[in-house]
Amino acid sequence: MAFDLDMIKKLYAAIPGRxxxxxxxxxxxxxxxxxxxxxxxHTDQKLEDFVRGKSYVDFAPDRVAMxxxxxxxxxxxxxxxxxxxxxxxxxxxxxxxxxxKVGAQDDLKSATSESKEVYDFLASVSNKYGIGFWKxxxxxxxxxxxxxxxxxxxxxxxxxxxxxxxxxLGMVAIGVGGADAVDVMSGMAWELKFPKLIGVKLTGxxxxxxxxxxxxLKVAGILTVKGGTxxxxxxxxxxxxxxxxxxxxxxCNMGAEIxxxxxxxxxxxxxxxxxxxxxxxxxxxxxNKIKEHLTADPEVYRTPEKYFDQVIxxxxxxxxxxxxxxxxxxxxxPISKMKEEAAKNxxxxxxxxxxxGSCTNSSxxxxxxxxxxxxxxxxxxxKTKAVFTITPGSEQVRYTIERDGFIDTFNKIGxxxxxxxxxxxxxxxxxxxxxxxxxxxxxxxxxxxxxxxxDGNPNTFAFVGSPELVTAIAIAGDLGFNPLTDTxxxxxxxxxxxxxxxxxxxxxxxxxxxxxxxxxxxxxGSKVEVRVDSNSDRLQLLEPFKAWEGKDLTRLRLxxxxxxxxxxxxxxxxxxxxxxxxxxxxxxxxxxxxATNNFNEAINSVRNGLTGHYDEVPKVQRAxxxxxxxxxxxxxxxxxxxxSREHAAMEPRHLGVRAILVKSxxxxxxxxxxxxxxxxxxxxxxxxxxxxxxxxxxxxxxxxTFAPDKPLTVIIHHSDGKIEEIQAxxxxxxNQIEWFKAGSALNAMGKATSKPIAKSPAKKITKKAAKxxxxxxxxxxxxxxxxxxxxxxxxxxxxxxKSKKTTKKKSKR
Numbered sequence: 001m002a003f004d005l006d007m008i009k010k011l012y013a014a015i016p017g018r019x020x021x022x023x024x025x026x027x028x029x030x031x032x033x034x035x036x037x038x039x040x041x042h043t044d045q046k047l048e049d050f051v052r053g054k055s056y057v058d059f060a061p062d063r064v065a066m067x068x069x070x071x072x073x074x075x076x077x078x079x080x081x082x083x084x085x086x087x088x089x090x091x092x093x094x095x096x097x098x099x100x101k102v103g104a105q106d107d108l109k110s111a112t113s114e115s116k117e118v119y120d121f122l123a124s125v126s127n128k129y130g131i132g133f134w135k136x137x138x139x140x141x142x143x144x145x146x147x148x149x150x151x152x153x154x155x156x157x158x159x160x161x162x163x164x165x166x167x168x169l170g171m172v173a174i175g176v177g178g179a180d181a182v183d184v185m186s187g188m189a190w191e192l193k194f195p196k197l198i199g200v201k202l203t204g205x206x207x208x209x210x211x212x213x214x215x216x217l218k219v220a221g222i223l224t225v226k227g228g229t230x231x232x233x234x235x236x237x238x239x240x241x242x243x244x245x246x247x248x249x250x251x252c253n254m255g256a257e258i259x260x261x262x263x264x265x266x267x268x269x270x271x272x273x274x275x276x277x278x279x280x281x282x283x284x285x286x287x288n289k290i291k292e293h294l295t296a297d298p299e300v301y302r303t304p305e306k307y308f309d310q311v312i313x314x315x316x317x318x319x320x321x322x323x324x325x326x327x328x329x330x331x332x333x334p335i336s337k338m339k340e341e342a343a344k345n346x347x348x349x350x351x352x353x354x355x356x357g358s359c360t361n362s363s364x365x366x367x368x369x370x371x372x373x374x375x376x377x378x379x380x381x382x383k384t385k386a387v388f389t390i391t392p393g394s395e396q397v398r399y400t401i402e403r404d405g406f407i408d409t410f411n412k413i414g415x416x417x418x419x420x421x422x423x424x425x426x427x428x429x430x431x432x433x434x435x436x437x438x439x440x441x442x443x444x445x446x447x448x449x450x451x452x453x454x455d456g457n458p459n460t461f462a463f464v465g466s467p468e469l470v471t472a473i474a475i476a477g478d479l480g481f482n483p484l485t486d487t488x489x490x491x492x493x494x495x496x497x498x499x500x501x502x503x504x505x506x507x508x509x510x511x512x513x514x515x516x517x518x519x520x521x522x523x524x525g526s527k528v529e530v531r532v533d534s535n536s537d538r539l540q541l542l543e544p545f546k547a548w549e550g551k552d553l554t555r556l557r558l559x560x561x562x563x564x565x566x567x568x569x570x571x572x573x574x575x576x577x578x579x580x581x582x583x584x585x586x587x588x589x590x591x592x593x594x595a596t597n598n599f600n601e602a603i604n605s606v607r608n609g610l611t612g613h614y615d616e617v618p619k620v621q622r623a624x625x626x627x628x629x630x631x632x633x634x635x636x637x638x639x640x641x642x643x644s645r646e647h648a649a650m651e652p653r654h655l656g657v658r659a660i661l662v663k664s665x666x667x668x669x670x671x672x673x674x675x676x677x678x679x680x681x682x683x684x685x686x687x688x689x690x691x692x693x694x695x696x697x698x699x700x701x702x703x704x705t706f707a708p709d710k711p712l713t714v715i716i717h718h719s720d721g722k723i724e725e726i727q728a729x730x731x732x733x734x735n736q737i738e739w740f741k742a743g744s745a746l747n748a749m750g751k752a753t754s755k756p757i758a759k760s761p762a763k764k765i766t767k768k769a770a771k772x773x774x775x776x777x778x779x780x781x782x783x784x785x786x787x788x789x790x791x792x793x794x795x796x797x798x799x800x801x802k803s804k805k806t807t808k809k810k811s812k813r
Contacts, residue, residue, distance in 0.1 A: 002280045004089045007062060008151055012286050015039045015153060015293050025049055029297035031307055032266050033197055033232040036172040040155040042189035050194040052309065053230055056733050058189035063089040063149060063156045064181050067141040068122055069096035070159035070645060072582030074178030075125050076542050077746055078185055085525065087187030091132040092122050093141035096578055100423035101430035108137045108419045117538050118582060128525035138517025139394025139420045142359040146249050147278050147396055152267040152287045152294045157184060161256040161644040161668060162359055162447065167264035168249025169271055170294055174262045175668055177646030179675035179745050195261045196231040199308035202239025204317030208500045209484055212247030213361060213466035215314060216254040217322035221332025222312060226638040228260030229667055235265050236301050239316040244505040245274035246363035253360045254447045257329040259666055266295035277506045321469045325449045326461035339480030347461050347479065348441040353387040354474025355444040356467040358425040362393025364400060368503030370467040371406040376498055377413045377475060381490035385477025388415040391423050396513040403512055424454050427575035431455040441479055443470045448642065450569050452594060468501040540583040545653055545677050547743040553658050556698040557609045559621055559631040563598040566635050567642035568669060570594035572651055581647060588651040592617040599694045607694050625656035634692050635662035640669020649673045659700060661728060663689055674736045677744040684711055684727035695719045708733050
């Protein structure tokens with residue numbers, strides 16, 4: 001399906017001229033990443049030879065994509081901005097709220113019933129503001145974007161960290177928080193620190209059991225979960241051009257696991273084939289006309305060390321299949337070493353479940369290669385030892401693989417096909433027995449394997465591999481099984497060996513689908529009503545955060561000193577909590593409940609400084625908020641790693657946390673904190689982390705002269721009367737400091753446009769909705785703060801004109 005052809009045509013017409021100016025200024029060849037960045041500068045951004053890793057630059061992305069869990073908060077914020085329609089093509093994809101439990105049909109039916117209120121809200125707000133809406137069951141956002149919206153040389157942002165998947169089609173696609181999406185949908189510039197560049201040269205060609213997934217698993221082992229932070233990873237070489245477009249997407253998708261801003265590949269014949277196969281031949285024709293601008297200049301790939309900040313080289317012909325994990329996606333183990341590593345580390349080797357699919361590995365090629373192994377179960381007299389599940393990435397893929405017999409093949413080995421949704425990958429998996437917290441092992445072709453992420457069990461050892469390797473290991477039921485060398489004993493007692501997987505890059509009969517699940521917005525949404533029940537426990541209208549008081553912060557309590565890995569899953573869990581993503585107060589009841597307290601090694605157990613007793617993190621923070629006491633969170637390295645979910649920044653802000661002080665931040669989370677008016681600080685001396693005691697009280701000095709590159713001072717008051725002074729660094733620029741002073745970036749936007757944003761545009765409440773009572777929520781959340789009756793939105797023409805006029809002006813944050 002082809003969308004936005006006029007937009008793409010206009011961009012392609014402008015790219016040659018924009019790049020000519022950029023190359024004249026910088027006086028050197030450009031990488032592909034630089035070409036896309038320079039061709040997407042905001043009209044108010046002065047053309048400069050930007051300094052990688054230092055220069056803040058304003059960009060104008062081509063489009064915005066949102067998934068249903070993050071879209072709720074993003075669109076609640078957008079409604080507060082007072083705009084009549086989104087300024088760039090935007091879409092909402094319903095993929096996160098479907099629990100994998102019984103099977104595709106039953107699970108989808110349950111989700112559409114349980115989350116009807118949220119889906120109705122998202123559908124109506126999309127209809128009103130000109131946003132494309134993909135219904136529940138249509139597919140996972142990143143697969144649907146790759147099939148319909150991604151295009152070579154484009155720039156997009158999305159409210160999900162795996163937005164980077166679109167790099168498989170030659171885009172610069174970046175995961176962001178909802179507030180960033182609001183800026184772009186409102187027609188304002190989007191700010192990003194100009195990324196550093198990492199080049200990955202791929203030589204040789206994949207063969208046998210190796211797959212594109214093994215490329216990124218290898219890279220993750222080299223760079224670790226923070227090695228790509230602040231950088232774009234650009235892949236090139238003969239190995240890159242030899243891979244399929246969807247294989248490239250898999251590699252880019254998991255680039256989020258190394259902290260990369262994004263990853264991308266140059267336009268080539270595989271992308272042309274994929275565009276043609278997915279009904280976008282016209283896009284391919286346009287791309288072919290400017291092909292030289294959709295790849296790096298020749299000099300770059302000839303001598304990459306001159307143009308990239310770091311260069312990695314991988315020979316695909318020698319690449320061995322990998323399994324990464326457990327508990328972190330960068331612990332890379334070649335399959336030939338897994339048996340040894342498992343024994344050395346005490347990892348359970350009996351594999352309970354094998355899961356394939358997700359946004360990372362659900363292409364036709366992935367499924368066809370896995371199916372080639374499933375067929376061998378019967379032909380070689382084998383029996384699958386582990387439970388086996390498949391999660392298709394889109395309805396188009398599901399419909400096509402059913403037509404081509406793959407689902408029937410999987411059914412014959414006892415597999416279960418879940419809905420076209422995220423499911424187990426994000427913790428939306430009602431796994432039987434997970435509540436017993438037993439030690440066990442699973443293998444999957446997803447992207448993340450943080451503790452408790454997939455099934456809520458902290459004792460589940462999850463390993464990440466390619467769909468074909470996961471299928472083989474599920475058949476064997478043994479983590480140490482190496483299909484390249486090992487044999488199996490079949491049901492007749494015979495020794496057999498699995499043949500290497502095989503499959504088609506694209507369906508020979510072409511893709512097919514009966515109903516892709518797309519709903520186009522109304523051409524004129526001015527009369528569309530958006531409904532929110534004031535008694536809802538799923539949706540809550542937003543109130544603006546309070547502006548900075550104009551003075552230094554004093555007498556802050558320590559909420560938690562988090563030890564070790566503290567991802568956004570630890571800060572704001574998914575799973576059962578996804579249902580509250582549109583209700584800030586209710587979702588705040590999961591604040592940091594997955595983080596480990598440095599002082600007692602316990603999860604969700606911190607000392608209440610007012611009582612001296614230990615309690616759950618959200619309860620302690622609510623106690624501080626009730627008496628007007630601010631607090632501080634202290635963290636370790638790469639704090640906020642993982643998902644782009646801005647709830648991890650909004651929840652502490654909502655409950656009264658004033659500052660996050662850590663050794664280092666993950667990029668997206670640091671930006672999200674800034675957007676919500678939080679202080680995101682890092683230890684100038686990382687050893688100062690050890691100085692923090694459980695009952696400390698803090699002052700933060702220097703805020704009255706808050707300025708870029710000027711450290712703040714943190715005064716630590718120990719209970720024994722000793723006082724220590726440490727320095728805290730920050731990366732705030734002038735615009736971001738204004739966000740802090742205004743209370744949030746959204747507040748600053750409202751101030752800039754001289755339009756109050758204290759309350760969202762109105763919602764009409766039907767009589768039926770008004771009669772609906774508030775549902776009970778775990779841990780008795782505080783009452784919603786929105787008013788019980790909300791007026792119908794009526795944006796005056798004068799305000800509309802003013803907003804349009806303001807958009808044309810320079811709008812740096």
